[in-house]
Amino acid sequence: MKYVVIALLAAATGTQAQTIAITGGTVYPVSGPKIEHGTVIIRDGKIAAVGANVSVPAGAQTIDATGKWVTPGLINSATQLGVEEVQAVSSTSDERASGENGVAASFRVIDGFNPLSTLIQPARNDGITSVVDIPQSGGVIFGQAGFVDLASSEMIVRSSAAMVGQFGNTSAGFGRRGGGPEGYTRGEMAARLRELFDDVKTYAANKAAYDRAQSRPLSASRADLEALIPVVEGRLPLIMFVDRASDINEAMAITKAYGVKLIVGGGAEAWEVAPALAAAKIPVLTGALDNIPNSFEQLGQRHDNIALLRKAGVNVALIGNGGEEDGSPFNVRNIRQEAGTSVAFGLSWDEALKAITLAPAEIFGVADRVGSLQAGRDGNVVVWSGDPFEFSTQAVAVFVRGQQVKAPSRQDLLMERYKTLPRPTYRGP
Amino acid sequence: MHRLPMVVLCALAACTPAPAQVKTGPEPAKPDTTTTAKATESKPGPGALSVPNADPYPSTYRPFPSKTTVIKNATILTAAGPTIQNGSILMRDGKIIAVGASVDAPGDAVVIDGTGKYVTPGIIDVHSHMGDYPAPGVDANSDGNEATDPTTPYVWAEHSVWPQDPQFARSISGGVTTIQVLPGSANLIGGRSAILKVVPARTVQEMKFPGAKYGMKMACGENPKRVYAQRGPSTRMGNMAGYRKAWIAAEEYRRSWDKWNADHKGEPPKRDLGLETLAEVLRGNILVQMHCYRADEMAQIIDMSHEFGYHVRAFHHCVECYKIGDLLAKENIGAAGWADWGMFKMEAEDAVRGNLALVDHAGAKAMIHSDDPQGNQRLNQEVAKAMSAGAAIGIPVSEDQAVKWMTINPAWALGLDDKIGSLEANKDADVVLWSSDPFSVYAHAEKVWIDGAMLYDRSDPAHRWRTDFDLGYVPAEAGR
Numbered sequence: 007m008k009y010v011v012i013a014l015l016a017a018a019t020g021t022q023a024q025t026i027a028i029t030g031g032t033v034y035p036v037s038g039p040k041i042e043h044g045t046v047i048i049r050d051g052k053i054a055a056v057g058a059n060v061s062v063p064a065g066a067q068t069i070d071a072t073g074k075w076v077t078p079g080l081i082n083s084a085t086q087l088g089v090e091e092v093q094a095v096s097s098t099s100d101e102r103a104s105g106e107n108g109v110a111a112s113f114r115v116i117d118g119f120n121p122l123s124t125l126i127q128p129a130r131n132d133g134i135t136s137v138v139d140i141p142q143s144g145g146v147i148f149g150q151a152g153f154v155d156l157a158s159s160e161m162i163v164r165s166s167a168a169m170v171g172q173f174g175n176t177s178a179g180f181g182r183r184g185g186g187p188e189g190y191t192r193g194e195m196a197a198r199l200r201e202l203f204d205d206v207k208t209y210a211a212n213k214a215a216y217d218r219a220q221s222r223p224l225s226a227s228r229a230d231l232e233a234l235i236p237v238v239e240g241r242l243p244l245i246m247f248v249d250r251a252s253d254i255n256e257a258m259a260i261t262k263a264y265g266v267k268l269i270v271g272g273g274a275e276a277w278e279v280a281p282a283l284a285a286a287k288i289p290v291l292t293g294a295l296d297n298i299p300n301s302f303e304q305l306g307q308r309h310d311n312i313a314l315l316r317k318a319g320v321n322v323a324l325i326g327n328g329g330e331e332d333g334s335p336f337n338v339r340n341i342r343q344e345a346g347t348s349v350a351f352g353l354s355w356d357e358a359l360k361a362i363t364l365a366p367a368e369i370f371g372v373a374d375r376v377g378s379l380q381a382g383r384d385g386n387v388v389v390w391s392g393d394p395f396e397f398s399t400q401a402v403a404v405f406v407r408g409q410q411v412k413a414p415s416r417q418d419l420l421m422e423r424y425k426t427l428p429r430p431t432y433r434g435p
Numbered sequence: 436m437h438r439l440p441m442v443v444l445c446a447l448a449a450c451t452p453a454p455a456q457v458k459t460g461p462e463p464a465k466p467d468t469t470t471t472a473k474a475t476e477s478k479p480g481p482g483a484l485s486v487p488n489a490d491p492y493p494s495t496y497r498p499f500p501s502k503t504t505v506i507k508n509a510t511i512l513t514a515a516g517p518t519i520q521n522g523s524i525l526m527r528d529g530k531i532i533a534v535g536a537s538v539d540a541p542g543d544a545v546v547i548d549g550t551g552k553y554v555t556p557g558i559i560d561v562h563s564h565m566g567d568y569p570a571p572g573v574d575a576n577s578d579g580n581e582a583t584d585p586t587t588p589y590v591w592a593e594h595s596v597w598p599q600d601p602q603f604a605r606s607i608s609g610g611v612t613t614i615q616v617l618p619g620s621a622n623l624i625g626g627r628s629a630i631l632k633v634v635p636a637r638t639v640q641e642m643k644f645p646g647a648k649y650g651m652k653m654a655c656g657e658n659p660k661r662v663y664a665q666r667g668p669s670t671r672m673g674n675m676a677g678y679r680k681a682w683i684a685a686e687e688y689r690r691s692w693d694k695w696n697a698d699h700k701g702e703p704p705k706r707d708l709g710l711e712t713l714a715e716v717l718r719g720n721i722l723v724q725m726h727c728y729r730a731d732e733m734a735q736i737i738d739m740s741h742e743f744g745y746h747v748r749a750f751h752h753c754v755e756c757y758k759i760g761d762l763l764a765k766e767n768i769g770a771a772g773w774a775d776w777g778m779f780k781m782e783a784e785d786a787v788r789g790n791l792a793l794v795d796h797a798g799a800k801a802m803i804h805s806d807d808p809q810g811n812q813r814l815n816q817e818v819a820k821a822m823s824a825g826a827a828i829g830i831p832v833s834e835d836q837a838v839k840w841m842t843i844n845p846a847w848a849l850g851l852d853d854k855i856g857s858l859e860a861n862k863d864a865d866v867v868l869w870s871s872d873p874f875s876v877y878a879h880a881e882k883v884w885i886d887g888a889m890l891y892d893r894s895d896p897a898h899r900w901r902t903d904f905d906l907g908y909v910p911a912e913a914g915r
Binding site: 091092093094095125278295296297298299300301302304305306307308328329331332334335336337340343346347349350395396397398399400417418420421422424425427428430 | 570571572573601602605657757758759760761773775776777778779780781784785786787788789793796797807808809810812813816819820822823824826827828829830874875876877878879904905908909910912913
């Protein structure tokens with residue numbers, strides 16, 4: 007019933023300009039210290055003011071957040087939300103490209119994005135307001151990741167937020183899937199990457215000759231070479247899913263040689279090379295839930311990886327590494343559990359919140375829009391009944407660009423239907 | 436410094452003496468060739484016959500050395516009644532002696548102050564593949580699915596268990612004390628399960644829960660029909676026909692052996708390893724643990740169980756249990772599920788986080804399970820998710836009730852609820868001390884006792900078990 011009212015309210019207000027005042031809550035702007043009894047004003051989809059002494063404009067829709075916690079919308083930086091509905095049904099799974107010769111750089115996973123995926127609403131209802139959609143393994147270069155706001159319209163923020171690939175026989179870099187490109191040894195992968203980057207540079211410098219077919223043979227398609235130009239020019243970061251410490255070192259060496267901006271994904275043993283990562287200012291996307299030597303690349307896998315990395319000064323963002331289905335689009339929301347677990351294993355609470363808000367926003371170049379509660383940022387705001395990392399906490403109100411997006415999910419409708427047995431109501435809505 | 440490994444050696448050397456030593460005492464044993472020859476010639480091993488409750492691979496588990504221990508001033512979730520605030524629990528000789536507002540602690544007891552902390556029974560996971568699918572996941576050690584025939588009741592999960600799987604050592608750090616290792620779900624009938632204590636061991640026999648009944652794995656739906664699409668079954672109706680054929684053969688087998696075992700007249704019937712397991716199910720000596728997602732399929736399986744006169748003990752992965760909670764309650768079938776795995780295949784499409792809360796609300800026995808070595812370490816958190824989902828739909832679940840989902844209810848599913856799963860006098864002292872409320876994301880299992888022996892202590896490296904595999908491969912500080 008509560009859901010229905012909220013849904014109607016959202017529908018009634020639609021996209022019209024409006025002012026929302028969230029008052030009395032403990033506000034965590036992330037970009038600054040927490041504010042007791044703070045107010046957040048959202049106007050026309052943007053945050054207009056955040057502070058303890060902010061007056062509520064006349065006519066504002068007021069949400070009393072007394073006793074509640076207010077944070078930026080949460081970001082899960084490695085998902086397949088919207089590009090994978092039922093994993094085992096191939097017609098609903100658009101997260102990978104076959105590529106050629108280990109390279110699928112021109113593949114933009116976001117081209118398959120379905121804004122009507124039933125898995126988006128459960129994520130929103132748990133306070134996730136942005137995700138990074140990452141292509142899945144298919145060689146050394148998987149394709150391009152996209153940054154998405156879980157808004158009611160115009161969800162795609164950046165179709166290409168990073169290039170994605172892997173090094174070493176990464177077996178479980180993120181989520182459930184993985185598996186190194188069959189047939190490649192480490193040396194072959196390194197050789198392939200160097201060949202590829204050389205060819206991209208050659209192509210970029212000789213496009214006209216290439217188009218006249220006066221170029222030496224290049225090892226990737228024109229579309230793939232084109233897609234990799236911003237990578238070798240250091241404008242688009244390359245997320246390499248890589249776990250073993252020695253493989254991380256090798257990935258750092260190769261990318262450094264070509265001026266590629268590296269982001270380490272997975273990074274099971276990143277803690278072993280933390281000082282080097284910190285010195286090179288290479289961010290790491292990793293989780294806190296895994297402590298199992300799942301493969302010979304992950305022998306040093308540990309819960310406190312992220313805490314150790316942060317301690318060494320590495321910029322980190324949390325992603326799901328809970329294994330099996332914990333990394334699935336159904337469980338984008340479990341980034342809250344990752345954050346709580348990272349705190350249980352040594353990260354400070356503030357750092358954990360940053361690792362699922364501002365840190366990924368910075369890593370993916372969208373910190374001017376999302377990730378913190380500051381005037382001028384998008385109105386991605388969540389009001390929580392308590393500590394957002396606790397299981398007992400509910401997201402009371404969720405705004406994306408100033409619009410309430412909390413509404414019943416397909417799962418909510420099923421639960422409502424079967425709450426009363428033996429004969430559930432099979433009628434509408 | 437390395438107390439735990441010492442304990443392991445002691446338990447093995449002292450507690451399982453070789454038969455020759457038993458007979459001859461300290462004198463060097465002389466091989467008695469005549470006796471040996473005579474035994475093999477005149478009397479075949481018990482494997483020649485099909486006897487109910489045969490136990491050819493018996494448990495050699497012995498509790499580890501324990502100290503009389505009292506935990507005081509803790510919040511105790513007993514799984515047998517209301518929460519005891521500021522309560523105490525006394526363990527001695529492997530058993531729980533007393534639980535209550537106060538207990539009479541003997542002078543020699545180790546006293547642990549539980550102020551601000553919680554105590555629960557050891558967590559029980561009815562669905563694991565640890566040991567059969569060990570870490571690291573390499574083909575050479577992938578021993579969980581005998582996917583060579585759709586009906587393999589003849590395989591036993593224990594024969595695949597690698598006791599040095601590093602996942603076992605991490606399991607206890609999540610407060611888990613007993614697990615059921617099941618064959619995988621490729622097959623209609625997958626084989627026997629192994630009920631194991633989560634303890635360091637050289638052999639699987641040393642991990643086997645003494646006196647536990649075997650379980651038998653069965654699987655519904657997509658997995659068997661996908662794996663055997665080429666040879667069949669390739670449809671759900673093919674799946675049903677496959678089970679029914681097996682039960683028909685099993686009933687005939689049971690009848691002929693029960694008759695022969697009663698009168699010993701004539702030649703014994705021919706022994707069949709697979710039918711023997713099925714016959715034991717029909718006799719009620721083995722508990723059926725069935726992987727089944729969809730509500731409508733579970734209802735058909737229940738009809739089949741009536742057709743052949745057996746009982747399904749628990750449905751596992753039953754993401755749609757919430758649709759038939761009333762039926763499960765009526766049939767006294769356990770509902771084992773995850774908190775939030777869903778949508779990875781069509782039969783998981785209707786997964787809801789409130790599943791266990793709804794099932795519990797309908798009066799059926801709800802329980803959490805993992806099917807995953809990571810989820811296994813945080814079953815308390817998975818329960819917390821299901822509680823939260825329940826609260827969100829107006830079905831609040833108390834901690835007293837929710838703790839049962841990971842303790843006494845799974846103990847019941849294994850037929851061990853008279854021994855483990857709750858904190859009551861005379862039960863096995865499988866106990867977890869939590870740093871705070873176990874349903875908080877911040878809680879750690881601080882200390883874990885199995886049969887009264889402290890086998891895990893988060894604050895003491897000497898009480899953190901490292902498997903053979905961990906040594907040298909896994910940095911010491913990482914293996915926790």
